[in-house]
Amino acid sequence: MKENITGMMVYYYFVCKRKLWYFCHEITMETENEDVLLGKLLDESSYKKNDKHISIDQIINIDFMKECGELHEVKKSKSVEEAGIWQMKYYLYYLQQRGVTGMKGKIDYPLLKKTMSVELTDEDCGEIEKIICEITQIKKRNIPPDDCNKKICKKCAYYDLCFI
Numbered sequence: 001m002k003e004n005i006t007g008m009m010v011y012y013y014f015v016c017k018r019k020l021w022y023f024c025h026e027i028t029m030e031t032e033n034e035d036v037l038l039g040k041l042l043d044e045s046s047y048k049k050n051d052k053h054i055s056i057d058q059i060i061n062i063d064f065m066k067e068c069g070e071l072h073e074v075k076k077s078k079s080v081e082e083a084g085i086w087q088m089k090y091y092l093y094y095l096q097q098r099g100v101t102g103m104k105g106k107i108d109y110p111l112l113k114k115t116m117s118v119e120l121t122d123e124d125c126g127e128i129e130k131i132i133c134e135i136t137q138i139k140k141r142n143i144p145p146d147d148c149n150k151k152i153c154k155k156c157a158y159y160d161l162c163f164i
């Protein structure tokens with residue numbers, strides 16, 4: 001918490017550590033990327049009845065919330081499913097640290113018409129603390145880590161920066 005670790009950083013930590021480093025250093029190349037544009041379109045066209053984009057302390061940005069205490073994160077595919085799960089666990093962890101307990105997490109895949117429930121366990125809290133330390137170390141680096149996730153590289157907004 002002290003290091004201002006955002007939900008997006010936790011997401012990128014699982015997607016690609018190099019991408020995380022770019023993001024932490026405010027190197028952005030997301031606007032023209034087709035995959036990013038599809039995500040924005042999906043965001044604008046789905047779940048219109050709910051209040052969307054709830055930002056808490058500018059650290060976590062919840063896609064939308066339901067009155068029953070459900071936090072929702074919308075993803076377009078399951079290609080980096082683990083990253084989305086840990087992003088949601090981090091939201092639950094962050095709120096728990098602020099004294100807000102009993103919340104539930106859901107990840108929605110509108111294109112797949114699927115929803116996944118996410119819970120936060122005591123074990124997860126320990127894991128998140130380790131992840132926060134590692135993200136803090138990555139943020140402090142002067143050069144990006146060598147991490148290279150070839151499966152997703154071709155669709156990544158940073159492809160040109162990494163490979164050309």
Ligand code: SF4
Nearest residue numbers: 016019153156159162
């Ligand atoms: S192109 Fe690949 S290595 Fe570079 S930031 Fe994107 S996912 Fe990471």
